[in-house]
Amino acid sequence: MFTSTSYSADPKEKYEQLTFQLDALLTGETNRYANLSNASALLNQFFDRINWVGFYLNDHNKELVLGPFQGLPACIRIPFGKGVCGTSALKQETIIVADVHQFPGHIACDAASRSEIVVPIVKEGQLIGVLDIDSPEVNRFTEEDRVGLEKFTDVLVKFL
Template structure:
């Protein structure tokens, strides 16, 4: 199994390689669920010290659980509620160092201590969010944010509504 610590180079180089791997993995596949499934599996394999990695999709004016790696999760999240709903409403990445300090945090896994949520937009429309949780506080650095946002940019080339 390859994890982030298995990749050579600095964090930026590691994330660049991960994005290339994602692009190659999804090349030629048009099924959205298959692509999200492989994307969550690839990220879950790459990232150290995480306990949940997956997608919530924007459907019927809410976020609905999509492909993920980890323990069973909340199925429905209202736009504007919790970290995922807030990132979706603002359409901006949110990094939370301590989920217990985030007002309205939705605790699907009691082990989660920190979180990053990156919105996914296609042609200016909200498609969903990528949600990653960690069992340690302050897990996600600015390098992680940049790398995961780039990962999402590559992913959107392989998604459609």
Template sequence: MQKQEFYQSLTQQAQALISSESNIVANMANLSALLFTSLEDINWAGFYFVDSPDELVLGPFQGNPACIRIPVGKGVCGTAAQTQQTQLVEDVHAFDGHIACDAASNSEIVIPIFKDGKVFAVLDIDSPSLSRFDEHDKSGLEALVKSFELTLS
């Protein structure tokens, strides 16, 4: 199966999991479990909520224990929240200001999640491999996030 088809199927599975549930935390928990069990070569999948204008706080996730609070503008997650743009990082160790929550992580993708026109949270996925994520992963995960955003209004 090609990545485009894989992500279309994954988004359909995500929609089936969350479409009839209104609780955001429950939906994030199921989405992180779905991503963690469906994506190959990853070691963490989860969410950080925007807790204040200056800080993200850990939300539902799958994987090793993680950093609880991340300043907006710091690390890959904080940069995604600040710039309101997906961050696709081939080598986190080369990312200026990287926050090493798990030393085993080598590449990362973070997608901002919008509610009422503002960044509400970010989806963070880490891999132990360098260059694990590409433009197909980016577009596929952004489509999955868009379908999740529709449940937030």
């Protein structure tokens, strides 16, 4: 049903197709965890060359707690300002890390991860959490990924 081979080769078009599929998949469902679970599964099918995709959710505006994901078991709690996810949450901005070993304070949940992109999820000015995607390849994520994933989370927010 949702496979990465069914997407256009053009990155902008590819992300437009992804966000359209997300909207169609989540329309009518109001459960936050069901929607985050399906969003992580959809992203796992969309991306190649990744080893983890999922969500960390805001817990009382002091730390992130593991939410729905696809991949190996992960860190459960991440304080705001720590690692890539905690830094993205604190600053409420997308962070692309070409080589996680060069990111000060990187939290290594999976030793195979080499690059990462983290996108904050904000609704009505409130941080809901972050979308985190890891890859075993250095420099896996691009500016096109940032733009596309920010649009993806804009659609996702409607269902949270």
